[in-house]
Each structure stands twice: as C-alpha cells, then as structure tokens.
Amino acid sequence: MRRLNAANRKQALKVVKELDAFPKVPESYKETTVSGGGISILTFILIFILIISEFEYYTNTELQFDYQVDTNFTGKVRINIDMTIAMQCGSIGADVLDQTGQDVQSYSKLKEEPVYFELSPKQKEYQAFIRQINGFLMEEYHALQEMMWKSEYPNFRGGMPKREIPGVGPPDACRVHGSFEVSKVAGNFHVTAGKSIPVIPRGHAHIAIMMSERDYNFSHRIDHFSFGTPVSGAVYPLDGEEHVTNDHYYMYQYFMQVVPTEVRTYSTNEDTFQFSVTERNRTINHAKGSHGVPGIFVKYDLSSLKIRIREDRKPIWQFLVRLCGIIGGVFSVSGMLQGLFGFLVDVVCCRLKMGKYKTQSFDEANATLPQQEQLLTNGSYVADPTPVSLLSQTQ
Secondary structure (H helix, E strand, O other), X not given: OHHHHHHHHHHHHHHHHHOOOOOOOOXXXXXXXXXXXXXXXXXXXXXXXXXXXXXXXXXXXXXXXXXXXXXXXXXXXXXXXXXXXXXXXXXXXXXXXXXOOOEHHHXXXXXXXXXXXXXXXXXXXXXXXXXXXXXXXXXXXXXXXXXXXXXXXXXXXXXXXXXXXXXXXXOOEXXXXXXXXXXXOOEEEEEEEOEEEEOOOOOEEEEOOOOOHHHOOOOEEEEEEXXXXXXXXXXXXXXXXXXXXXXXXXXXXXXXXXXXXXXXXXXXXXXXXXXXXEEEEEEOEHHHOEOOOOEEXXXXXXXXXXXXXXXEOOOXXXXXXXXXXXXXXXXXHHHHHHHHHHHHHHHXXXXXXOHHHOOXXXXXXXXXXXXXXXXXXXXXXXXXXXHHHHHHHHO
C-alpha cells in the first residue's frame, strides 16, 4: 500500500512538473554579452520611471459632477462680503432685502471700517494676482462645473494683506465686511447713500437728504464675495473686481445665479454654494431718461438644481493590471530590440569580416587552440610531453 501511494505521488509530481510554464535554463547554457547588459540596465531604468509615473497617476483623483433637485427649501444661505466703497462710512448704508420682506436687521449687522481706497504696492500685487487667476479661468473653461470649480485651484483665500505703508491724510473710503445668513429665496444686497430705517409693514428706506451730489462716489472694490462656507477649489468670480467712475450718480448691478453645491472629497465635506454673475452698469440721469437709484446692487437668485461633487480614485485592480502590462511589455520589447540589434551587428560584422567573422592566419588560429591540439606545419599533432614524463616516473 505504501509503495502504491509513493508511486501515485511521484506520478502526480511528474504531471505538475510537466505543466511548469517557467522552465529553468542551466547556467552553462546561458551566454551574457556587454550589449545585453547595457540594454538590461536601460530596461530597468525605464521600468522604474514608468512605475513611478503610474503610481502618481493612480494617486491622482478625479472629480465627478452630479446634478440633483435641491429639496432643502427651509435652509439658510450664508453670504460673505468684503468690499470697499470710495465714500465715508457715515454716508452709506449696506443692507439686504429678500422676497420675504426680511432685511439685514433681521439677521445681523455688517461691520464698517474707515480705510483708504488707494491700495499699497503689496495690496495691488495681491489684487492683480486674484484678477489674473479669475480671468484665466473665465477664458479657458466654459463648462459650468469646470468654470465654477477647479480641484487644483490654489488656496490663497487669506484675504487682502494689511497695508505696509501708512496712507496720506484721513481715510477716504469705507470697508464693509462680515457674514450673515438669509433665507433660501431670491434677494437683493445693496449699498446706497444714507443709512437705512425700517418701514412698516416690511422693508426699509435709505435717507440721504443732507447729502450733496459731490458726496456720491460709488467706485468700489470687491475683495471677496461668496455664498456658504468658502472651500478650496471653488471659483469666486467677483474677487479682485474693481470699478472706478467719475460720475457721482452711477448704478452698478450684479445679477447672480446661485447653485447649491455638496462637496464630498477626501479633504473636504461641506455644503456650500457657487454662483455665476453678469454685470450691468449705467449713469443715472433723469433728464435723459436713465432713472434709478445710484449705488451698488447685487441681485441673487437660487437655482432649484444642486451640484454634487465627488472625488473618485481609480480601482486597485486597474493599477495592478497596468503595472503588469508595463513590466511585461518593456521586457518583451527590450528582448526584441536586443535580438534585432544582435542580428544587425552580425550582418555588419559578416559583411566587413570583423570580430568573430575576421579571417585568421594559420599561426593565429593555431595559437588559439589548446596546447594538446596545436598543429605542426606538416599537419601532425604535437604530443604533450607532460603526461608521458609523469607516466615514466610512475613506472
């Protein structure tokens, strides 16, 4: 019984051995060359470079955009504002009024700070950089998701740097900044002349009776304007915007379409808002039929659709398949190149009779043979005297 089991085991091992797809070649059958070694070094370097690039490609993520209906109608929208108007703080009023009749007094009060409208050199560099980035994105990207969101967009939202040199004279402008929450309905944020007072039953009015025409100057600069929680990657098109006018009665209008956005990435998990904006500016001249109220008006409306941004990583099996393809493909191609290179070298050497194809004289060929097989000039072999002498001594 034991002999039968041993025979069956040997037969099974023999079958497995015949299925070996990786036969071992004896070392004595292998021939190494300098050209093969050089190609092998280049092959290993190329494989290493391709593996590093493939790993970087695998670690990079892709953004996926989905569009859904926004069913959260009872939530709040946070508005973040930081702008500078070329007027004294006591001469302007910044308020918001939505379709429900609620104004900024119902939410919170924005901060007003006397500043200089003219920027310092360091502040001008920051503003120019912001405007250049936003201009590039507006010109190069036309799809909604590509224009409003860039995953590699630099995170430089530190705000306008502080003035490094003192201003000349008293402050001539007013910085209006802060955040407040409003209902998720269309509204109108505006900065006009005069402070606001509540009006029954709802709304408010701005009183500017004591102001003269030369007190009006709605030249302004927007350092930051956003909805929701600011996140890295979102594009805020109004950041760095600056308008200067010589007309005292002038109206600036911004029309915004606000889109709720869910950001679900490996680094961010936020619910924010993105917006696109169009502008319309004109001079107020009642004599010429251009009616209205001078000031800055930001009219926003929330979209019923919601954008969901997800960050996806490529599957691990795809990375392993591509890795095997790189290693096997490079080895196969390098082997074919080595064979082709050796064939061309043999053809050239055979044509030119170089290397092993070089014609040798009788003395050169005889010198390459072992001493026991060297030929005399008459064609007979030379006997090696060493074995004979050793045999005589033994006897």
